[in-house]
Amino acid sequence: MNDARTDLTSAVAAWYDEHARELPWRGPDRTPWGVLVSEVMLQQTPVVRVEPAWQAWLARWPTPADLAAAPTADVLRAWDRLGYPRRALRLQECARTLVERHGGEVPDDEAALLALPGIGPYTAAAVRAFAFGRRAVVLDTNVRRVLARAIGGEALPAPALTRAESDRALALVPARAADAARWAQASMELGALVCTARAPRCDRCPLVSSCAWVAAGRPDDAHAHRRRTQAWAGTDRQARGRLLAVLRESTSPVPEHALAQAWPPPAQRARCLAGLVADGLVVQARPDDEAGPDDEPAYALPS
Known part of the structure; x- marks a missing residue:
């Protein structure tokens, strides 16, 4: 990795060490199952709603075997208003598959994770990085936005993930597994807390002096015409x-x-x-x- 990119990842990791939120699925007592549950719950749902639901969920079903044996009605009631309730069904299917094929344990192998119900490339990479400390390309909406601005000079990334974005993200991942996992968590946190979509706090960003988007005068979103929004009422x-x-x-x-x-x-x-x-x-x-x-x-x- 060249010096400029090393400086970028080091700056973000140092910022994370000082500003990271204390979330239960990041704690030293976290389990791979707890990390997997958090990642499924956090899809399109804010942390403030997920945290109490995650705590209650893990207290009730601390292992895949516990969830696999639960009545589906109880699972859907516990999911409550987290949104997209099909995720609850997929999570229970995932738990049953873990029991049937993996002895009730979450695997750290990418192919095995991707074969689980409801687990896509992002979730598999996140579980490998955050649960097992593996080197993986963790590329969610927050990370995509950070890289689009800091390196690409764009207000927001394209609506769909591109090959160029994936290649750019891969080039940034540190070689050491521990550093790679830390970078993944740090870049995600920066996007969630500082480099936000609607009101970025550039004055608090560790990359402000080198950010290509700031240097370009913070241009508007070039992909705005491709983004569709739908009203909620009546849908x-x-x-x-x-x-x-x-x-x-x-x-x-x-x-x-x-x-x-x-x-x-x-x-x-x-x-x-x-x-x-x-x-x-x-x-x-x-x-x-x-x-x-x-x-x-x-x-x-x-x-």
């Missing part, structure tokens, strides 16, 4: 969330007329319920005798 995602919330709170099947109170538009409600069933998040069941007529569809969490 199927909101409808699915409302319907799931009702089902999480019920210990018995909920008839459709009761779900209509949570989401009145009938066509959208039917579409979302069908999607939840197809995703394995909900099952159709007979309502309790007093809840509705036998021919009325009812829904519940899977057992």
Whole structure:
């Protein structure tokens, strides 16, 4: 690695040593399973919401075997409002695979991690780096943004990961495994706390004097026209969330007329319920005798 890039990684690592948050999945008592759970929970969900959920989850299911044996309904209720509840199902599938193929232990081999349900390249690299101290290219949204600005001179990276970005990230990874793992954590933390998407704190950044984006006058996002944003109100995602919330709170099947109170538009409600069933998040069941007529569809969490 050339001197300039060594200076960059060293500066970020030194900043991390002083400013890193104390998060439970970074503690000395962390387990590979705890790291894997944290990475799945942190996908598109902020730390402030994940931390208490992670604590409760690991207290209840401290090993893959514990989660593998749990009723799926309990898993979905524990996931609560972390968002994207299919992640909870994939996490339980992952736990069952760990029990069946790996003796209930999280492997440190990249190919073995990638073969697990719900584990993609980023999560596999993060688990190898943060749980096992291996050398890996950990490239999440935060790291991509730091490198796009500091080296590429861009406000934000392209919407989809490019080969050039991957090559650039690989070239920065220190040779020593311990240094590589520290750089991965440090660059991610810098993007989360300082080099943020909407309001970067450049005055607090250890790279401000060498940042290509700052040197270029902090130009606007060149990829803005390719980014799509979707309103939340009225979407199927909101409808699915409302319907799931009702089902999480019920210990018995909920008839459709009761779900209509949570989401009145009938066509959208039917579409979302069908999607939840197809995703394995909900099952159709007979309502309790007093809840509705036998021919009325009812829904519940899977057992």
